[in-house]
Amino acid sequence: MLDTVTAQALENQAFEIKPSPSGIGAEVIGIDLSKPLSDQDSKRISDAFNDHSVLVYRAQHLTPEQHIAFSRRWGTVQVNVRGEFNKPGYPEIYIVSNVIENGKPIGSQDAGRYWHTDICYLPKPTKCSLLYAHELPGQGLGDTMFASNIHPYEKLPERVKQRLAGKTAANSYRYMYDRKAAEFGLRPKLSQQEMKKYPDDAIHPVIRTHPETARKCIFVCEGYTTHILGMPNEESDELLGMLFEAVQQPGNVYRHKWQLGDLLQWDNCAVQHKVSFDYQLPLRRRLERTTVEAKDVPY
Ligand code: SIN
DSSP: OOOOTTGGGSOOOOOEEEEOTTSSOEEEESOOTTSOOOHHHHHHHHHHHHHHSEEEEOSOOOOHHHHHHHHHTTSOBOOOTTOTTEETTEEEEEEEEOOEETTEESSBSSTTSSOBOTTTTSSSOEEEEEEEEEEOSSTTSSOEEEEESSHHHHHSOHHHHHHHTTOEEEEOHHHHHHHHHHHHOOSOOOOHHHHTTSOOOEEEESEEEOTTTOOEEEOOOTTTEEEETTSOHHHHHHHHHHHHHHHHOGGGEEEEOOOTTOEEEEETTTEEEEEOOOOOTTSOOEEEEEEEEOSSOOO
């Protein structure tokens, strides 16, 4: 999967992969992502990513170019549709921050309020996201939580799996935008005309197959999924409520406590995530995110 044109000649790095006791995620300790990776190191990382769904690369020192270059090793890097928080000079980098400069937010202040998978509102959602910590509010504040989409599916009763088989659901950017505008007041209320600049709903399978591991994943989230197609609203609400609850069980969650220099990479098919908004200015939180487009539409 990783681009390995010249990688055969490169030396392997000495790094350790330490799985989290939560059963989701692993730390990658001792790797330097500013350097090109050998074939063997790329394969170790790729395999670890498929096994653990979230990788925490500790103690990185990356320029924006290096952040983008490492992201490109996984596929085509996306440019966020919102635009206003793309890093100046680096449209592939999306800023997530509570910081206000010259009276204006420098990044998205409300990213991660609800459980979600990144960019599932597009026909080709995001394969993985890579979020790099630049400023943090303090130990144990602004944690990011990751929930497996795989384990709760495996625990569903057979009759529920059968009810969900072949079903699709609508995932809506505009629904999320309006909800956040109303609930947190950090986004301007947009007219119907302005809303047209954003994509139409994306229809994806409720249960999708992971393109690399072939494991079944729940692919609905409270942030973007509005309804399951082809059934009455009450039935759709009931099923979605049950799936959201199954995913969000505390025992199904890895809570990432950030350290400066962490680069976090997560698989948007295998996990969904949410941020803990338990800090405020003058405590500053600034992270920079790239997202890598999936190769195929979900199936
Ligand atoms: C996001 O990508 O949803 C933001 C995650 C974070 O701020 O930790």
